[in-house]
Amino acid sequence: MKKKSFIYQTWWIGLIPLLIGFIFMVVAVVMQLVPMTGVEINGVYTESVSAVRNFRLIFLAAFGGVGFILLLIGLYLIGYPYYQNNKNQRLIEQGTKITAKFVDFQATALNVNNSRLSRLTCTGKINGVDYIFKSQPLRRNPVPFLRDDLIDVYYDLGNMKRYFVDVDGSVKDVVEL
Incomplete structure (x- = not known):
C-alpha cells in the first residue's frame, strides 16, 4: 500500500x-x-x-x-x-538535516472544500540561534502520528530562507483505507 x-x-x-x-x-x-x-x-x-x-x-x-x-x-x-x-x-539530498521540536498546529487562510488548510510550526536550534520553521499546507493533522513530537527539517546553510519541513518523513507509517 x-x-x-x-x-x-x-x-x-x-x-x-x-x-x-x-x-x-x-x-x-x-x-x-x-x-x-x-x-x-x-x-x-x-x-x-x-x-x-x-x-x-x-x-x-x-x-x-x-x-x-x-x-x-x-x-x-x-x-x-x-x-x-x-x-x-x-x-533532502544536499541540504543539512536537523530535528526540530513541534510547537504549533494552526489553520491558514486557505480554504478548500469548506475546511481550512493548516500548517505545522516547529523550532530548531542552529549554531545557538532558534529558528522557526513552517510546513507546506497540510490536509490533516499529523501531530498524533509524529514520533516523539520531532520533525525533520532540511535547510540550505547558505540561505536559511530555503528549508523544507519533512512532515511525511517524520510521521509513523500511515495508510488511508
Whole structure:
C-alpha cells in the first residue's frame, strides 16, 4: 500500500485554465480557416478583403490572446508544484538535516472544500540561534502520528530562507483505507 501524504497537492487546479485556454485557442484557429465572404462592421456589410482580414486578426488576437494567457496560467499552476517538489528533493539530498521540536498546529487562510488548510510550526536550534520553521499546507493533522513530537527539517546553510519541513518523513507509517 502507498503511504498517505499529509501535504496538500494543488497541481490539479491548473487543469481548469489549461483546458479552457486550449478550447479558446482551438476556436481562434478554426475561425481563421472558416471561409468568409464579408463582414458586418457598425451595421454596414462589406466584402472588402482587408476588412475580412482585419476581422480575422482581431478575432485571433481576442480569443487567441485570452486562450494563451489561460494556457500560461494553467501551465504555471501545474508546473510550480513540480518545481517545489524538485527543490524539496534537492534539499533532502544536499541540504543539512536537523530535528526540530513541534510547537504549533494552526489553520491558514486557505480554504478548500469548506475546511481550512493548516500548517505545522516547529523550532530548531542552529549554531545557538532558534529558528522557526513552517510546513507546506497540510490536509490533516499529523501531530498524533509524529514520533516523539520531532520533525525533520532540511535547510540550505547558505540561505536559511530555503528549508523544507519533512512532515511525511517524520510521521509513523500511515495508510488511508
